[in-house]
């Protein structure tokens with residue numbers, strides 16, 4: 001986890017770290033506006049007694065399985081025909097030089113195929129990917145954008161527009177896949193994703209699993225300086 005972009009946010013690092021973090025004082029935008037709010041729908045009438053076993057609060061997580069185990073299990077399944085087609089297109093795309101000048105639309109099919117090849121279909125509509133003006137030190141940023149009672153319900157991946165100008169294949173693919181790993185962990189991780197996010201061992205294992213599935217050498221997905 002970085003010390004520049006994470007500590008000032010409400011939650012700990014949730015994917016704001018891809019890049020070198022060399023610009024002092026750079027920090028992720030606050031999620032204050034979008035965080036879960038205390039519910040006003042349930043005024044204080046008759047709260048359940050904490051000693052009543054029939055009123056025990058339900059777990060917030062969808063499953064008790066840690067998010068990375070869910071993800072690694074999905075990645076260990078044989079690819080479906082649709083996933084295989086996406087993987088084939090991705091390997092061809094990676095071997096093809098990027099157009100110059102590079103436009104976001106050039107990368108739309110790659111983004112769609114990365115989603116198709118890696119991430120379970122029900123999660124696709126919960127992930128928004130856009131190009132944004134970001135601090136020089138950040139290649140990408142993944143932020144929760146909505147919450148359900150289970151935790152993070154949707155995320156937005158912001159990719160640094162500077163990467164378009166530079167047009168470096170490894171940088172763009174690396175940042176994109178890195179942020180997709182954050183997004184997947186956020187969406188699978190329940191509320192735990194907000195306190196357990198960042199770039200620890202779990203994140204690295206997910207990155208490794210994703211890179212192995214892609215079968216594309218030279219992707220620096222897990223690298224954080």
Ligand SMILES: [Zn+2]
Nearest residue numbers: 015016017018
């Ligand atoms: Zn990151």
Ligand SMILES: [Zn+2]
Nearest residue numbers: 005006016017
């Ligand atoms: Zn960070």
